[in-house]
Amino acid sequence: MAEVTLVEAVNLALARAMQEDPNVIVLGEDVGINGGVFRATVGLQKRFGPERVLDTPLAELLISGLCVGMAAQGLKPVGEIQFMGFIYPCIDQLVNHASRLRNRTQGRLSCPMVLRAPCGAGIRAPEHHSEHTEAMLAHIPGLRVVIPSSPERAYGLLLAAIRDPDPVVFLEPTRLYRSAKAEVEDNGEALPLDVAFVLREGKDVTIVSWGAILKETLAAADALAGDGISAEVIDLATLKPYDEKTILASVAKTGRCVIVHEAVRTGGFGGEIAALIAERALASLLAPIARVTGYDTVIPLPRLEQHYMPSVGRIAAAARRVCQFA
Amino acid sequence: MAEVTLVEAVNLALARAMQEDPNVIVLGEDVGINGGVFRATVGLQKRFGPERVLDTPLAELLISGLCVGMAAQGLKPVGEIQFMGFIYPCIDQLVNHASRLRNRTQGRLSCPMVLRAPCGAGIRAPEHHSEHTEAMLAHIPGLRVVIPSSPERAYGLLLAAIRDPDPVVFLEPTRLYRSAKAEVEDNGEALPLDVAFVLREGKDVTIVSWGAILKETLAAADALAGDGISAEVIDLATLKPYDEKTILASVAKTGRCVIVHEAVRTGGFGGEIAALIAERALASLLAPIARVTGYDTVIPLPRLEQHYMPSVGRIAAAARRVCQFA
Amino acid sequence: MVETRMSDATLSVIAHFDVRRRRVLAADGTLVGPRPDVAVNALTSLYRAMVLTRTFDLKAVSLQRTGRLGTYAVSLGQEAVSAGVASAMQQEDVLLPSYRDNGMLLWRGVKMEEILLYWGGDERGNRTSGPAHDFPFCVPVGSQAPHAAGVAYALKFRKEPRVAVCLLGDGATSKGDVYEAMNFAGVHKLPLVFVVNNNQWAISVPLKLQTACATLAQKAIAAGFEGEQVDGNDVIAVRAAAEEAIAAARGGKGPRLIEALTYRLGDHTTADDAARYRPPEEVQAHWKEEPIARLRAYLVSQQAWSKAEEEQLAAECQSQVEAAVERYLATPAREPASMFDHLYARLPDVYAAQRDEIGGASHG
Amino acid sequence: MVETRMSDATLSVIAHFDVRRRRVLAADGTLVGPRPDVAVNALTSLYRAMVLTRTFDLKAVSLQRTGRLGTYAVSLGQEAVSAGVASAMQQEDVLLPSYRDNGMLLWRGVKMEEILLYWGGDERGNRTSGPAHDFPFCVPVGSQAPHAAGVAYALKFRKEPRVAVCLLGDGATSKGDVYEAMNFAGVHKLPLVFVVNNNQWAISVPLKLQTACATLAQKAIAAGFEGEQVDGNDVIAVRAAAEEAIAAARGGKGPRLIEALTYRLGDHTTADDAARYRPPEEVQAHWKEEPIARLRAYLVSQQAWSKAEEEQLAAECQSQVEAAVERYLATPAREPASMFDHLYARLPDVYAAQRDEIGGASHG
Ligand SMILES: Cc1ncc(C[n+]2csc(CCOP(=O)(O)OP(=O)(O)O)c2C)c(N)n1
Ligand SMILES: Cc1ncc(C[n+]2csc(CCOP(=O)(O)OP(=O)(O)O)c2C)c(N)n1
Ligand SMILES: [Mg+2]
Numbered sequence A, B: 001m002a003e004v005t006l007v008e009a010v011n012l013a014l015a016r017a018m019q020e021d022p023n024v025i026v027l028g029e030d031v032g033i034n035g036g037v038f039r040a041t042v043g044l045q046k047r048f049g050p051e052r053v054l055d056t057p058l059a060e061l062l063i064s065g066l067c068v069g070m071a072a073q074g075l076k077p078v079g080e081i082q083f084m085g086f087i088y089p090c091i092d093q094l095v096n097h098a099s100r101l102r103n104r105t106q107g108r109l110s111c112p113m114v115l116r117a118p119c120g121a122g123i124r125a126p127e128h129h130s131e132h133t134e135a136m137l138a139h140i141p142g143l144r145v146v147i148p149s150s151p152e153r154a155y156g157l158l159l160a161a162i163r164d165p166d167p168v169v170f171l172e173p174t175r176l177y178r179s180a181k182a183e184v185e186d187n188g189e190a191l192p193l194d195v196a197f198v199l200r201e202g203k204d205v206t207i208v209s210w211g212a213i214l215k216e217t218l219a220a221a222d223a224l225a226g227d228g229i230s231a232e233v234i235d236l237a238t239l240k241p242y243d244e245k246t247i248l249a250s251v252a253k254t255g256r257c258v259i260v261h262e263a264v265r266t267g268g269f270g271g272e273i274a275a276l277i278a279e280r281a282l283a284s285l286l287a288p289i290a291r292v293t294g295y296d297t298v299i300p301l302p303r304l305e306q307h308y309m310p311s312v313g314r315i316a317a318a319a320r321r322v323c324q325f326a
Numbered sequence C, D: 001m002v003e004t005r006m007s008d009a010t011l012s013v014i015a016h017f018d019v020r021r022r023r024v025l026a027a028d029g030t031l032v033g034p035r036p037d038v039a040v041n042a043l044t045s046l047y048r049a050m051v052l053t054r055t056f057d058l059k060a061v062s063l064q065r066t067g068r069l070g071t072y073a074v075s076l077g078q079e080a081v082s083a084g085v086a087s088a089m090q091q092e093d094v095l096l097p098s099y100r101d102n103g104m105l106l107w108r109g110v111k112m113e114e115i116l117l118y119w120g121g122d123e124r125g126n127r128t129s130g131p132a133h134d135f136p137f138c139v140p141v142g143s144q145a146p147h148a149a150g151v152a153y154a155l156k157f158r159k160e161p162r163v164a165v166c167l168l169g170d171g172a173t174s175k176g177d178v179y180e181a182m183n184f185a186g187v188h189k190l191p192l193v194f195v196v197n198n199n200q201w202a203i204s205v206p207l208k209l210q211t212a213c214a215t216l217a218q219k220a221i222a223a224g225f226e227g228e229q230v231d232g233n234d235v236i237a238v239r240a241a242a243e244e245a246i247a248a249a250r251g252g253k254g255p256r257l258i259e260a261l262t263y264r265l266g267d268h269t270t271a272d273d274a275a276r277y278r279p280p281e282e283v284q285a286h287w288k289e290e291p292i293a294r295l296r297a298y299l300v301s302q303q304a305w306s307k308a309e310e311e312q313l314a315a316e317c318q319s320q321v322e323a324a325v326e327r328y329l330a331t332p333a334r335e336p337a338s339m340f341d342h343l344y345a346r347l348p349d350v351y352a353a354q355r356d357e358i359g360g361a362s363h364g
């Protein structure tokens, strides 16, 4: 069993899905001979041909709209948006069509599509290449929003997303594309959607997070262990619909919660998690909830981006504050 | 002083702003001779001419992008999107340009624009005409998001939005356009942005809300008074950036909080408010926070829309639950 | 201008485009050119369809006026486009309509009560008896164009001899999504026919504020395929143009755009008052062009239609429409909790509580 | 096809369009037609600008390779478009560049160290020494086109004799926002010139997958104004085309589109490896067309340029670039907390705590 990076795991899942289902089509900018600017689709066009691995014109709205039409016709389109900063023109299609085609036709038509996009900062990319606005998408009824944080989950969750009968937005943290490595068995086994993953068990504080920032979150958990604080780390993984049970069970156990996300704080999905706890687990809370997030500003260009991101220090400090609260 | 409806108040504010500043330009679909499909711009083209009151081609992305270019050139564009369901193509321009032009040029260029759009359900409108997705926009750094809930606030806040040096999205509840009436003095006085309004003082429970649903919220407060429960009702009015102080002060006083919004629950802006309280006012909380919102589904067509909306009964019941909690 | 530049040796013409207009029947119903070989009884069935559509539209408006229907968009004056295009399609072809193409849906087999149910505020109206693969009415203007391209790609991908037909208004041609879809259709020579129903108005916005183009047919030039203009009040010309374009698309010759010149004789919708922005004289003048009287005049001149048939048709249409209205009005609202039934293929457990809450609420 | 249809009396031509190509210099630098009256010393200044741009671009790449600059997009082979168009503009005109128009910014007065600062990851690079009203590099492809239309509307609204110039790539012409902006510019006859730098590639996507159009100039036909193609490796032709279009726009004649045919001789950016998707032979072949050698050959043939001048220019450019690089590398990073300085005109109080937290963090 070979060690693969997260982007290689994505590639494995795409190849597997295309192999097992002739209706799976990959489309996007530079996904063909170039194999994608991050190499996520490398080799697919050579293997499955240009009809199934399609370089589209430069038009993101088109990519999402094509997916809706293809899906309604029984294909399983997997569209790629080159960077999340360019996904915004797709929102009209996601809100008004992809997420409601099934409902508006009362099941006569459906929209089994996947829209993939790399997300997040930390790779010293140019302007508009470091977006992390999953909260906007997780507010759309009828949609699924998934963010893997390891090669195994990238592989298993992408397979699940492609096999799912409804539209899924699949966000891939660029910072982990090559830095995250793990042994992944290409066995075609999907992981469950709508389920959060407990990456580390603990009893003193629950830390809920998703995406690349889990790296810092896990590092913070190590640091905390040094101080005798046992942190439970949860990878939410699927933001819409999300796994309330796992979060509530953990907070019931620890009585403390820190939410960590890379996106800007205000209106970020961390608010949703905090609300869940404040509504359904308040009695078990021994301390205020803490959010450690990107700041409420435009993500800076590379020279300052690391100052924007939640750091191991900020996460650990918040957890300590929460644990020292009395 | 005459009684005016909310849409008439919008019209008064637009006329006043155009009168006092020759750089103010109104643009959108049907805003000219037709005066807007809701009559918000009626009379403006006749009075200020077609160069200043401009019927655009049918293209929402264009409307928002034109505003950015005009604003960078020193004009004060006020764009109208006919219904919030058609604002999604503007999000790319709002996120990638309008909200960051000042920051990305470090103050060399700025973007003093207003984008108006009617929002919300309850007027038996066709499909896609009942959207309430303010949470998506309130997540954008550098933007302001405002939702008035009365003619006075529509007038004063729209004037403030137009005079503001930064981009503002101004959402107008269609359900209140004609049903909300009040005496409004056309005195050119703006109301402060970034400030919440306490519509009703109370000591037992804080109810935070915004937009048309404040009607049901206030009715619920009346009902609660009948049971001897004194509810404080806060109109958030400006969601981005929002007034933390007023909310925290109220919850510190009441120890209980219900958040009401028409938008779907998951990822709604209610989560942000709940998070604020869970982070900064937990100690004063005597009961779990409750969110009363639209359900996590596509807003149904008119025959069922009233079943989707938070009702007086649901709001009052939640407040009672919170107050009975021990 | 052209002359001076042609005289400049450094400027040579490298591309050249023509846009043509097709017309068979004059406004008075006389032939202006050879009649394409459409059988007369084919023409009478087109005539019947147009009359039924108008009868239905007018009834729908009166239902709205009396509070028994929501906002409704009549196709008054545009019946020839619906009949001409729909009759040129096969059932297995895929229709992507706008919100005003009532006549097309009727021809495709959608029941009148289903159309009424939709505009009456019930999603079940979109679960039609028409071809299961057809798209429902599209309200966000032009946003169905990329779907049409995706559908056409799927048809071509599976090598099926089927065609997608996408209906758009003049206002829709200003939308970027429509352009992106057309451009993509050109690249892949997709089996896709765009029909632009140019009724001169987008609510209150006249064509000249929509575009500086002399024709909307020329929009296709920017997508690398052919556009043609047709007299949209001339159902024979529309039918011929649609037949030709659909056959070409089916034959692998790629997409085509048909601009049908019509006029919106009614208000934009029942929520609109066109008197605010256009003079009644303009509307009156266009009544002289309208497609139903035009075809009737021709059929009568061919002894293919009689006063008796006209009266019988009127009566038939009335009773058909009335019966459909009865069925519509008799349809009970669905269970409130059903608003969750088709959100996902299987409702995620986290939303069950909300669904049950509605269920409870609706029973109390 | 055309023949058969022309023979059909019911089909008449109602609109007709030509697209022309402009060329003055052949690839070998000889004249193919009368030279527009551009003074020779004007040509030498264009030549100097092109050489400086290339020197700067190549230096930027080496900075990136050695980890001292972020991702960078060279304009290698496209210098004639930058020089030809920029030199036809007035300072008070408004430039809306793409991310590859380094040469245009340099001509407009932007300092090299500012461009480096931007690609080096510092927003201050966009607070340029160029005209304060110019737009910064635009990264989301084509999204600056609607801004250009808004700017041009403002200029016309204030009756100022100024023109907006918007630079786009071939890939950008597939975007709906670009189309919407062009269509609007047509409606209002805006003082706006669109320049499409058709370098044949959008990263790895070749033009034929971008559109079925024979030319990109014809995209203007769908917007109701004129498009022209020009040899983008021929700076004299580009300059003449730009002069003509900008003068027309300034004169109230409305927008125009110029498609400049070039070739992207370099990788898409320093993050790209073009060898993956295009054969080196193709690139080699296009080196024979490139604009700098072409103009040099012409100038030399006119005894307007000497080997000595060439060597002196090379040395000058080198030292200018080196000096700028020094200033760039010497620029300290800004205070982390300054990421809040230009978020709003005045930072709302609610964000002060976050700004202060960063301030603290960065000092510890
Ligand atoms: C994207 C979008 N913007 C605005 C609207 C509101 N609206 C409904 S119909 C219409 C005019 C459409 O004109 P046209 O495309 O010519 O079609 P017609 O109504 O004339 O058939 C507008 C602006 C909408 N439905 N969708
Ligand atoms: C909207 C958008 N989508 C995708 C990208 C990623 N991207 C950057 S440049 C580019 C190709 C642009 O090609 P073209 O317009 O021909 O300009 P060129 O790079 O050739 O100068 C792409 C796809 C982007 N920057 N913006
Ligand atoms: Mg129309």
Ligand SMILES: [Mg+2]
Residues within 6 Å of the ligand: D169, D170, D171, D197, D198, D199, D200, D201, D202, D203, D264
């Ligand atoms: Mg290119």
